[in-house]
Amino acid sequence: MDRSSRSRRITPALAVVAAAALTLAGCSSGSGGKKSEESAAEGAGAGKATTPRMTVALVTHQAPGDTFWDIVRKGAQAAADKDNVKLVYSADPNAGNQANLIQNAIDQKVDGIAVTLAKPDALKGVIAKAQQAGIPVVGLNSGLSDWKELSLMEFFGQDETVAGEALGKRLDEDGAKNVVCVIQEQGNVGLTQRCDGVKKTFSGTTEVLNVNGTDMPSVKSTITAKLKEDSAIDHVVTLGAPFALTAVQAVDEAGSDAKVATFDLNKQLTGAIAKGDIAFAVDQQPYLQGYLAVDGLWLYKNNGNYSGGGEQPVLTGPAFVDESNVEAIAAFAQKGTR
Template sequence: MWNRPFTAAQSGVGRRGIMQTAALGASMAALGGIRRAAAETVSHPRFRLVFVNHVTTNPFFTATQYGLRDAAALVGADTQWTGSENSIAAEMITAINAAIAAKASAIAVCLVDPHAFNDPVERALAAGIPVFAYNADAPAGSGNKRLAYIGQDLFKAGQMMGQRILDLVPGGRVALMIATPGQLNIQPRIDGAQDMLRKSGRSYQIDIVATGATVNEELSKVKAYYLGHSDVKGMFAVDGGTTQSVADTMAQYGLAAKGVRGGGFDLLPRTLRLINDGHLDFTIDQQPYLQGYYTVMEMYTYLMSGGLVGPAEINTGLKFVTKGDVAPYLATKSRYEGSSSEAQFIPRSGPIQS
């Protein structure tokens, strides 16, 4: 089923981009009697954009869905959110094949496997349907012919986490924890973190810990690891569920007070609260809203221009969230971080830190 775009009120008419369009339209009307901005009068097909996800019900992607719907509302497109609930490649391929059969205008897919999606992506391209990767990308040399990747530079994000670990832990035993080793939306992060630690020349004993796909399993594995390695100097995770489990374990055993450091990825509410309480050093915001928003905009410009504009690789970046700047995340519920469905303008006060 296609999702119709939100109305102007639902998609946030107070946003700067829409206000700029409105101001331009008013100026043109005053000068030449034109009632609407040129962008509003361009005729184009009703584009149908399909997003194929590997964990469709995961709360991390709530903000991604808001982002893609907000962008679709601006450009006049319909969207479909489909794929697999449990990262089963065969189910995702079935969704891609269904989108091809339905003659979708464009397809976006999380390429969580290095080779499984090569054939369906080629079939889509052969049918004239552009395919973009978002959130996770096939590695160079995999043979996947997607047009562009929109999402975090995962290896670089891991390197940046590794640098933060170097700042926090001078040496000794360090645990790097990952829910599902080998999965392309998280494995590059742990590779990047290891790269930084190994290049540092310091004496680290690095333990790679696989924690599992469910929160209960992750928490059990993290606790078991700590109880068996009480000499650990730091525990760091590359996925949201394991990060929350690290924070819970740190809190339960009072590890921050013992000098153990910890951190990870994503903005689960409990993770943020435990950072605020001083149990976890940091988490990384990987900008999930932009992964949906920018992907729609790239699809739209590619389709509108007949392929002349783009495709372009887009790194959605990252932000470190620490005790010093976690307060706004806790105080504000917004669709930009997936904690509210309300479209709103969020005023900012104080200096902007780069």
């Protein structure tokens, strides 16, 4: 995809503002400018587009049972409802299978594809096929370091290395000395970048622990065994909310004093932060990622817009959630949108 004609001056921050402004401009005036907090979050009661019906395929690397993706899907569906879009969702953590799902979307002649790039090399060929078929492709969540190389039109997510670096600094502030960083899916570049970011800024010792994220009892037993083996571990860092909650159980079972910190949120996790079971979480706003990916494809089809000018990612995180602000966020988490 030729990027030479697009602006290279738009910063990520400006891109977020531009995306928000264009999203509002795309709505009809029927809402009168006022929406309840709940209808805004769920996309109900908002002005709806009168543009022709289009179909968007959202293809992710979701593992079965990973509730993080429920939030992404809610955001994507809210945008689809507003934009008169038929949303087709499919997922597989196996990169080869994910590539097949993208091929299915191409065969169905969808109007746009939003895809996660956890294992970008495996998706390179099929993404090129979509582009050759004239189907615009945007990235979200995973793949910030690869989306431009694959000539995706836009990217919505956080810089995982920067997020990891921020968490590493926070660990120093909290007095941590020995950390284990738990990766639930080997080969996932975004997860690796998170732990690498922690190592870069954390002044203590960081050890990576690989677990099988599709088998939660195994995750628990592996973390428990590690904590029993090394009593010096004072913090367990997980890379997803369900794994953080399991890590809390592992800490208890191991009789460890280690604290748990994590990336990502869900409604159960905000409650755990409020209770003090989890020290803090780094939020990348997955609802926003799903919403902007679908809305970005709609804006491109109907107005030729490129969020971020087609050259800069639209950053949705990172932001810390801890006992100081969890109460304000918990209400949205209970709705399944944070």
